[in-house]
Amino acid sequence: MSEKREIMNVVVKPLESDDEKKGKAYVHWKSWHEAYEKLVSAAYLDKLTLEKCEEWAFQWPENTYVALDDGKVVGFVCCFGHGDDEPDVGEVNAIYVLSEYYGTGVAQQLMDTALEKLKDYSRKELWVLKDNPRSIAFYKKYGFHEDGTEKYLKSFEDTEIRMIKE
Known part of the structure; x- marks a missing residue:
């Protein structure tokens, strides 16, 4: 059994450097393979390569905040407003933490950051x-609470539910 890390100096900041983008990509790839192995199709996970995650990290760096432990990316959150379509809605689009950081408060720091960034939206939502x-x-x-909205994702071979906070 692994020991829980003592987190003293985790910093959450906007995603900026190429090294941070590569670190974010690694967390994205690794956390999906750790947390979703029994939840989504093996075919989807096989297609979710580290290279694909790096491509996304460099293509869409905006609205992303990384958790750094001594300079190493250990988690990230992406959040944004829905724009003109739903101007009062902000979304937590992704939040991932390496499994060795579960229970350390890193996910809470990331969620606190996202909710602060979305504070001006009357409704926040996410899909899980x-x-x-x-x-x-x-x-x-x-x-957050479930609002009854679901969508089946063929690529995952699983269903997501929407959760909202008003």
């Missing part, structure tokens, strides 16, 4: 896999 009780419980701690 229906069969992911750990994440659902985490979001409920922040006041």
Whole structure:
């Protein structure tokens, strides 16, 4: 059994440098393979390569905040407003933390950052896999609740549910 890390100096900041983008990509890739192995199709995970995650990190760096532990990216969150389509809605689009940082407060720091960035939106929302009780419980701690909206994602071979906070 691994020891929990003592987190003293984790800093959450906007994603900026190429090294941070590469670190974000690694967290994205690694966390999906750690957390979703039994939740989504193996075919999807096989296609989710580190190279693909790096491509995304460099293509869409905006609205992304990374958690750095001694300069190493250990988690990230992406959040943004829906724009003219739904000007009062902000979304937490992704939040991922390396499994060795579970229970250390890193995810909380990232969620706190996202909610601060989205504070001017009257409604916040996110999508989570229906069969992911750990994440659902985490979001409920922040006041999110299921609103009954679901979508089946063929690529994942699983269903996502929308959770909102008003």
